[in-house]
Amino acid sequence: MSDPATADNRPLLAGVMGWPIAHSKSPLIFAHWFALTGIDGAYIRLAVRPEDFAEVIRALPKAGFRGVNVTIPHKITSLEMADDASAAARAIGAANTIRLNADGRIHADNTDGYGFIENLRDGAPSWNAAAGPALVLGAGGASRAVIHALLEAGAPTIRLANRSRDKAEALAAHFGPRIDVIDWAARDTATAGATTIVNTTSLGMTGKPPLELALDDAPTTALVTDIVYAPLETALLAAARARDLATVDGLGMLLHQARPGFRAWFGADPVVTPALRRAVLGDSP
Numbered sequence: 001m002s003d004p005a006t007a008d009n010r011p012l013l014a015g016v017m018g019w020p021i022a023h024s025k026s027p028l029i030f031a032h033w034f035a036l037t038g039i040d041g042a043y044i045r046l047a048v049r050p051e052d053f054a055e056v057i058r059a060l061p062k063a064g065f066r067g068v069n070v071t072i073p074h075k076i077t078s079l080e081m082a083d084d085a086s087a088a089a090r091a092i093g094a095a096n097t098i099r100l101n102a103d104g105r106i107h108a109d110n111t112d113g114y115g116f117i118e119n120l121r122d123g124a125p126s127w128n129a130a131a132g133p134a135l136v137l138g139a140g141g142a143s144r145a146v147i148h149a150l151l152e153a154g155a156p157t158i159r160l161a162n163r164s165r166d167k168a169e170a171l172a173a174h175f176g177p178r179i180d181v182i183d184w185a186a187r188d189t190a191t192a193g194a195t196t197i198v199n200t201t202s203l204g205m206t207g208k209p210p211l212e213l214a215l216d217d218a219p220t221t222a223l224v225t226d227i228v229y230a231p232l233e234t235a236l237l238a239a240a241r242a243r244d245l246a247t248v249d250g251l252g253m254l255l256h257q258a259r260p261g262f263r264a265w266f267g268a269d270p271v272v273t274p275a276l277r278r279a280v281l282g283d284s285p
């Protein structure tokens with residue numbers, strides 16, 4: 001049977017939709033993969049206001065689009081509008097990868113959790129989610145994807161700390177008894193025994209204060225990762241490295257989450273390489 005992505009004769013066309021969208025790095029990722037695979041596709045930024053989203057997404061298949069990535073503020077609306085959705089999108093409550101069938105049907109997926117796990121497998125091949133409890137800082141949209149992925153990967157429990165405790169409680173109610181809500185003020189001691197430590201807050205991003213987390217109690221086997229990738233080495237990762245803990249930076253999550261879209265729309269499984277990292281960071285080769 002032929003591959004559904006290439007069985008139709010629509011153009012090899014996709015994009016990323018958000019508001020604002022000018023700073024999206026996704027077109028750089030796709031341009032790199034088009035060059036690498038020889039696929040003559042196009043992937044463009046689509047600046048779409050929230051009030052226009054439904055109209056635009058319904059029109060895109062008519063314009064030949066095979067799909068889109070969606071980002072803020074469309075991640076929840078696109079799931080609500082979809083005709084069907086993956087288990088991950090449903091569990092996370094938001095979508096980031098939309099397949100547009102030629103007949104107009106909309107399929108929603110969320111690949112953020114997949115990207116998170118693939119990045120860890122890539123950057124720390126001996127890492128095993130099941131080895132011990134995880135400590136997750138933050139309870140926003142990114143946290144939902146990370147929690148879903150860690151649970152799926154076999155984390156026995158997840159200690160969840162968020163500045164606003166009520167948001168962590170809401171996630172615990174959603175994801176079930178393997179989530180233990182920890183007070184934000186108690187996050188340092190919650191590192192004890194945690195074999196996976198993840199920052200999903202915006203702390204540590206360029207222009208924001210650093211995440212303050214003492215790693216003294218963390219086991220020597222702990223893996224520390226940050227979903228922030230600008231800067232690549234956050235203060236958290238620098239502190240972890242200084243303690244000889246394994247670290248994985250956040251850029252790979254962005255790169256790996258793009259792979260399922262490329263696969264679905266263009267029929268090839270693209271690779272994440274140092275050259276792709278350089279292309280996205282804008283460094284000269």
Ligand code: ATR
Pocket residue numbers: 137138139140141142143162163164165167200201202203
């Ligand atoms: P995203 O979708 O990227 O996760 P978000 O939903 O805005 O973004 O979530 C941001 C996260 O960073 C939240 O967990 C937020 O904590 P609150 O729920 O208490 O707002 C966290 N965060 C942002 N600024 C913070 C700060 N100064 N101190 C502690 N946590 C912070």
